[in-house]
Amino acid sequence: MSEKDIFVLGIETSCDETAAAIVKNGREIIANVVASQMESHQRFGGVVPEIASRHHVEQITLVLEETMRRANMDVNELDAIAVTEGPGLVGALLIGVNAAKALAFAHRIPLVGVHHIAGHIYANRLVQEMKFPLLALVVSGGHTELVYMKEHGMFEVIGETRDDAAGEAYDKVARALQLPYPGGPHIDRLAKEGKPIIDLPRAWLEEGSYDFSFSGLKSAVINTLHNAKQRGETLRPEDMAASFQASVVEVLVEKTMQAAAHYGVKQILLAGGVAANEGLRTQLREQMKRLPEVELVIPPLSLCTDNAAMIAAAGTVLLQQGKRASMALNANPSLLL
Amino acid sequence: MKVLAIDTSTFVMGIAVVDGQVVKGEIITNLKKNHSIRVMPAIESLLQECDMSPKEIERIVVAKGPGSYTGVRIGVTIAKTLAWTLGISLIGVSSLEAMAASAKYFQGLVVPLMDARRGQIYTGLYKAEGGNIQSIVADQVILATDWANELKAYDEPILLVGNDSSLHEASFIQTLNRAVQVASFTLHNPRPSELAWLGMHREPEDIHTFVPNYIRLAEAEANWLARQQEGTEC
Ligand SMILES: [Zn+2]
Numbered sequence: 147m148s149e150k151d152i153f154v155l156g157i158e159t160s161c162d163e164t165a166a167a168i169v170k171n172g173r174e175i176i177a178n179v180v181a182s183q184m185e186s187h188q189r190f191g192g193v194v195p196e197i198a199s200r201h202h203v204e205q206i207t208l209v210l211e212e213t214m215r216r217a218n219m220d221v222n223e224l225d226a227i228a229v230t231e232g233p234g235l236v237g238a239l240l241i242g243v244n245a246a247k248a249l250a251f252a253h254r255i256p257l258v259g260v261h262h263i264a265g266h267i268y269a270n271r272l273v274q275e276m277k278f279p280l281l282a283l284v285v286s287g288g289h290t291e292l293v294y295m296k297e298h299g300m301f302e303v304i305g306e307t308r309d310d311a312a313g314e315a316y317d318k319v320a321r322a323l324q325l326p327y328p329g330g331p332h333i334d335r336l337a338k339e340g341k342p343i344i345d346l347p348r349a350w351l352e353e354g355s356y357d358f359s360f361s362g363l364k365s366a367v368i369n370t371l372h373n374a375k376q377r378g379e380t381l382r383p384e385d386m387a388a389s390f391q392a393s394v395v396e397v398l399v400e401k402t403m404q405a406a407a408h409y410g411v412k413q414i415l416l417a418g419g420v421a422a423n424e425g426l427r428t429q430l431r432e433q434m435k436r437l438p439e440v441e442l443v444i445p446p447l448s449l450c451t452d453n454a455a456m457i458a459a460a461g462t463v464l465l466q467q468g469k470r471a472s473m474a475l476n477a478n479p480s481l482l483l
Numbered sequence: 484m485k486v487l488a489i490d491t492s493t494f495v496m497g498i499a500v501v502d503g504q505v506v507k508g509e510i511i512t513n514l515k516k517n518h519s520i521r522v523m524p525a526i527e528s529l530l531q532e533c534d535m536s537p538k539e540i541e542r543i544v545v546a547k548g549p550g551s552y553t554g555v556r557i558g559v560t561i562a563k564t565l566a567w568t569l570g571i572s573l574i575g576v577s578s579l580e581a582m583a584a585s586a587k588y589f590q591g592l593v594v595p596l597m598d599a600r601r602g603q604i605y606t607g608l609y610k611a612e613g614g615n616i617q618s619i620v621a622d623q624v625i626l627a628t629d630w631a632n633e634l635k636a637y638d639e640p641i642l643l644v645g646n647d648s649s650l651h652e653a654s655f656i657q658t659l660n661r662a663v664q665v666a667s668f669t670l671h672n673p674r675p676s677e678l679a680w681l682g683m684h685r686e687p688e689d690i691h692t693f694v695p696n697y698i699r700l701a702e703a704e705a706n707w708l709a710r711q712q713e714g715t716e717c
Contacts, residue, residue, distance in 0.1 A: 189707060190703050190707065194703040194704075196609070196702065196703065197701045197703060197704060199552070199553070199556060200556075200694070200701060202691070203556050203559060203560055203563075203694055204694055205692050206560060206562050206563065206564065206689055207552065207564060207567040208691045210564070210567065210568075211567065221568055221632040237552075237553055237556070240519050240553065240557060240560070241556065241560050243519065243559050244519060244523070244557050244560040244564070245560050245563075245564040246521045246523075246559075247561070248523070248560070248561045248564035248565045248568070249564060249568055249636065251523060251526070251527060251537060251565075251566045252537045252565055252569055253537075253540070253566075253568070254537075254584065351509070418589065472524070473524045473526075473527050474520050474521070474523070474524050476517065476519050476520045476632035477519060
């Protein structure tokens with residue numbers, strides 16, 4: 147390869163992680179730093195936007211410096227700065243966006259705005275080269291989407307949640323089971339010890355739809371717990387966790403399989419924080435036997451949760467496609483993919 | 484020394500480039516527009532007008548609050564990142580002090596103020612003397628009516644300054660009578676060149692640990708602390 151290597155610095159501050167990373171050629175992590183605020187938000191039972199923004203200001207230059215130090219690079223050696231411009235918490239996004247603009251301005255290097263979900267999808271490219279067309283199942287605290295990609299940089303949302311995101315349903319059910327925040331990992335752990343013996347609904351929606359709905363399931367869990375309590379019965383939380391998880395996972399996996407077959411994709415990518423869920427990973431691997439010619443890519447846990455390497459990876463592709471942001475780049479909390 | 488000053492703590496956006504004893508350029512707007520979209524383009528165009536490259540900047544002075552949380556954070560984030568990446572000094576100056584500096588030739592006490600909702604104001608007390616100002620009472624958030632009462636203890640003339648003066652001047656005039664004046668409206672926008680001037684001879688901050696002076700805790704934090712307090716009292 148005679149082409150020059152491309153180094154992109156990614157910055158991600160859309161929620162409660164202040165993150166920066168340097169990625170080479172969109173595929174190789176040179177440095178990846180994530181400062182999590184999770185502990186700080188735990189006492190509030192969820193992310194408090196104003197507190198998240200305050201932490202980001204405290205952390206931003208520290209995280210940038212640590213990234214440059216680990217990469218043993220100078221900002222002048224970078225080919226571009228890629229930053230999450232949305233969606234997310236606006237006050238939080240603003241810190242990353244303005245830091246990125248200041249860096250790009252100071253060193254006169256290109257600036258690229260990246261959609262957070264595009265980042266999650268491109269986390270997979272840090273593990274395995276993408277093969278198009280592909281289908282990405284994006285599941286996180288804020289998102290549940292099936293994204294079809296015909297080629298690099300082209301995203302078509304073919305299915306999305308009509309109410310709660312899967313991760314949101316996990317957190318709400320965890321609260322009903324009196325598990326600590328964030329609830330997802332606790333339910334996943336409990337589910338392994340229980341049996342899916344409680345009858346809960348699956349929202350398939352209308353024939354051929356790849357959309358999701360989790361609010362009915364969440365309500366069913368809460369009602370079932372409430373009714374059992376009134377009758378003086380005790381349900382094993384392990385069984386409830388297992389039954390809830392089985393319902394979520396079954397719908398997610400089945401719709402993914404149907405869409406993959408319908409679109410004739412070569413790869414299925416799992417993306418987003420809920421991709422860390424053991425139950426989902428296992429079931430997806432199991433069902434992939436139905437599509438032997440399709441490759442399943444699941445990034446390691448550290449790349450499933452919010453990080454900046456994924457933003458740098460997506461930013462590299464956008465940079466190569468000629469996408470540039472100006473100094474007027476803004477945070478957009480409801481940015482569309 | 485070439486100084487870049489940034490103030491985004493209220494609706495007023497102020498950017499100044501000061502070179503030694505010369506104010507080379509200033510951009511000041513008082514518009515209900517988004518700072519995030521406008522600040523970096525303003526810095527870019529002002530430096531360009533001044534034929535200055537970012538790498539020539541030797542010091543950044545930023546208004547560190549109080550003010551709009553989001554507004555202050557935008558200015559502080561840009562200032563911290565620029566200072567860190569350019570390897571230059573960073574100075575944080577009170578946004579109220581910068582506002583009071585517009586009245587530094589007043590003989591008496593200067594009360595800069597910003598509306599903080601529900602009858603409250605961000606304010607402080609500064610003494611103006613011979614073109615200098617000095618903090619007498621630290622920046623705080625207080626009910627405008629309470630602050631007017633506290634100011635009765637001072638028997639020097641008082642000047643209110645800041646765009647939100649009109650919202651609260653009645654409380655002060657009622658309580659303090661003729662001892663209080665409101666600055667001309669042309670002095671209300673804080674001047675970023677005054678901010679640069681204030682930051683010129685101060686000790687630099689530690690860039691990494693530098694944060695805005697919000698004055699107030701985040702609401703969730705305050706509520707949480709109050710609950711902890713209740714817990715210990717039981
Ligand atoms: Zn995410």
